[in-house]
Amino acid sequence: MTVTALSFTASASTDLGAVRAEREQEAQLVTRAAAGDPAAQRTLYDRHVDRVYRLAFRMTGDADMATDVTQDAFIRAFERLGDFRQEAAFGTWLHRIAVTTALVAIRSRKRRDRRYRPLEDADDVGQVDPQGEVLLREHLHRAIDGLADGYRTVFVMYELEGYTHQEIADTLGVAVATSKGQLFRAKARLREALKHVAAEVRERRMTE
């Protein structure tokens, strides 16, 4: 075995050891937090709050809602910690709670303010902005809003927040192939939206 191979093996086992130690440490934290130890709860909170908040913000697009979702996710998680069997990582379990909480919150908001517009309706280009790229962006953002929950969640997590398909699958409790399929369909719909908006803007410019 060469020196390089030896050092690689040593490095890999060190990494694995570090991951295992981190898992064990987190498992202890979860056990303590489940027993009501505020310090352990705070440590878990500090470890995960930034990523959960960021994902909640991406999904809701609203600072207040992101705050509510993050709070609720942690409150629910801490309340149920006694039931968490640590088969998955705490972060994965927490993210699943956060995503579901965010989806419920988004749906409540849609029902409340009726802001929801399906993708098929996103065809009125409105006033042509001299800076067309802004217009294009707005319409694509609206097209994302109009995607079905599953498509939107996977698109946001994968494309915008950099989660892997494996992480998404673990978080949403679906197969990796399902995550890939949802992303594929989401992108296909956004491509269609892009073509649609581009054609409409072009047409309007020609008639002006």
Added chain:
Amino acid sequence: MSTMDRDEMGDDFDRLLADVSRMDDEALDAVVARATADYNAPPAGMRPPTEAMWTRIAATQRGAPRGMRGHLHVQRWQLLAASVAFVAFGITIGRQWSGVAGSGAHAVPASQAPVTRTAVTPAPVAHAPSETTPAQVADAGNVTHVSSVHAIPRVTSPSHAAPRVDDGTSGVATASGSNAAYQLATMRHFAAAEALLASYDGSARDAKTDAQLASWASDLLSQTRLLLDSPAGRDPVRRRLLQDLELVLVQMAQLSPDASKSAALEHELIDGSVRHNDIITRLRSAVPAGATTAL
């Protein structure tokens, strides 16, 4: 921004607009990625209100804990069993009904249509590559016992489903028959979904029930997705109902068979989704009165 900059941006954008129709998927994805990168992005430098959130979380932790919901309702088993029997009975009747309807109104006997012997070509299966996904294939592969969905021709529009016949009339008949089949499959599916949701009781939990629910929901989920991708999913109202149903079924299908304790949260979230979307009411509205007996 100077006038010149704005003009340059305008030129770039015009070029982009002109190119979009010629772009391949990869190039389009690149434009989409650029235009959506800031979708719901937190403002630069924004920090989450960590301490404020923690204050509320800690306060909730100090407060009275929510009661755990764990008592089992015995009647629920009976309701569940009755629902399963109802759905099985409905599917059996539905199959027979479809067979009768198919042989009477939709099928053109070969003896009565001599021209079809030579002029009819096999009904083309319309493929939609952009819509076909690995998941879709996987989902379709998972459905092994949903015969009503398998019976649905895989087409993107009824007109494509019609066999090419010289007189042109049996094509129309087949198209309307196809629509009727989708309609029937959707109604039957809604009735089955309603039965599942009506029998679901989020306040009671146990591993066996969760396993059964997950399995049942998983079957219905596959069917829901197939219907979403079929002409049945084109009607906006029905599509939205199918999408809402999909979300609930995903949550129910995730109920772990041996996670009786940790399922409490999932049950709560399912309750929330069902309530928020009035799914049961909408399902009942979608199935015409008396249709369930006909199915």
